[in-house]
Amino acid sequence: xxxxxxxxxxxxxxxxxxxxxxxxxxxxxxxxxxxxxxxxxxxxxxxxxxxxxxxxxxxxxxxxxxxxxxxxxxxxxxxxxxxxxxxxxxxxxxxxxxxxxxxxxxxxxxxxxxxxxx
Amino acid sequence: xxxxxxxxxxxxxxxxxxxxxxxxxxxxxxxxxxxxxxxxxxxxxxxxxxxxxxxxxxxxxxxxxxxxxxxxxxxxxxxxxxxxxxxxxxxxxxxxxxxxxxxxxxxxxxx
Numbered sequence: 001x002x003x004x005x006x007x008x009x010x011x012x013x014x015x016x017x018x019x020x021x022x023x024x025x026x027x028x029x030x031x032x033x034x035x036x037x038x039x040x041x042x043x044x045x046x047x048x049x050x051x052x053x054x055x056x057x058x059x060x061x062x063x064x065x066x067x068x069x070x071x072x073x074x075x076x077x078x079x080x081x082x083x084x085x086x087x088x089x090x091x092x093x094x095x096x097x098x099x100x101x102x103x104x105x106x107x108x109x110x111x112x113x114x115x116x117x118x
Numbered sequence: 119x120x121x122x123x124x125x126x127x128x129x130x131x132x133x134x135x136x137x138x139x140x141x142x143x144x145x146x147x148x149x150x151x152x153x154x155x156x157x158x159x160x161x162x163x164x165x166x167x168x169x170x171x172x173x174x175x176x177x178x179x180x181x182x183x184x185x186x187x188x189x190x191x192x193x194x195x196x197x198x199x200x201x202x203x204x205x206x207x208x209x210x211x212x213x214x215x216x217x218x219x220x221x222x223x224x225x226x227x228x229x
Contacts, residue, residue: 004160031215033216033217035219040222040224041120041221041222042120042122042124042206042208042219042220042221042222043161043206043219044120044219045216045217045218048215048216050215055215056215056216059216091160091161093160099215100210100214100215104166105149105151105166105210105217106151106163106166107163107217108160109159109160109161109162110160111158111159111160112158112159112160
């Protein structure tokens with residue numbers, strides 16, 4: 001398919017385990033975003049990549065969260081020493097343009113990875 | 119604390135009724151978007167509004183951007199069961215790249 005894909009779709013981790021979540025953006029999309037969505041809430045921004053450069057990581061909740069996009073396409077969000085409060089859906093989105101434009105800023109979202117930390 | 123507050127948080131209505139969802143902030147946005155999200159899927163863009171006072175229509179959905187570009191509303195006419203889902207507003211601040219999402223409105227349309 002031509003959309004954003006994420007894997008795994010579901011992940012159950014024991015508290016203290018490390019997890020890695022993968023995002024395959026739409027081919028050719030320059031920008032990539034990670035969001036965290038708690039149950040029943042709107043997504044909250046975690047981090048932003050322009051090609052391979054991580055330009056904004058202001059939303060990462062702690063230094064246990066790490067994201068990379070080494071070749072400017074696939075991205076991985078890693079959470080070390082998971083805690084129960086990390087349980088959420090992690091959404092990846094890609095955007096064609098490098099910079100947001102007022103009239104065109106469509107982000108295409110993947111289906112998300114639901115992380116449950118026991 | 120989220121930058122955009124939506125109301126109501128939950129809405130359950132009968133098929134054929136009209137409804138309005140509100141999205142409010144104290145911040146000024148360069149543009150605002152509305153997304154719909156279904157269970158197990160990511161949000162899907164419905165519309166982008168850019169100009170203060172702008173009104174856009176998408177079939178039975180009418181979107182309005184406030185004059186001061188701080189708030190927006192979504193009005194659905196004659197709701198159908200297929201309209202059921204989580205509606206999210208999302209704003210873009212001037213100079214920013216990421217979206218700030220609202221708290222969400224979960225709509226259920228009962229046949």
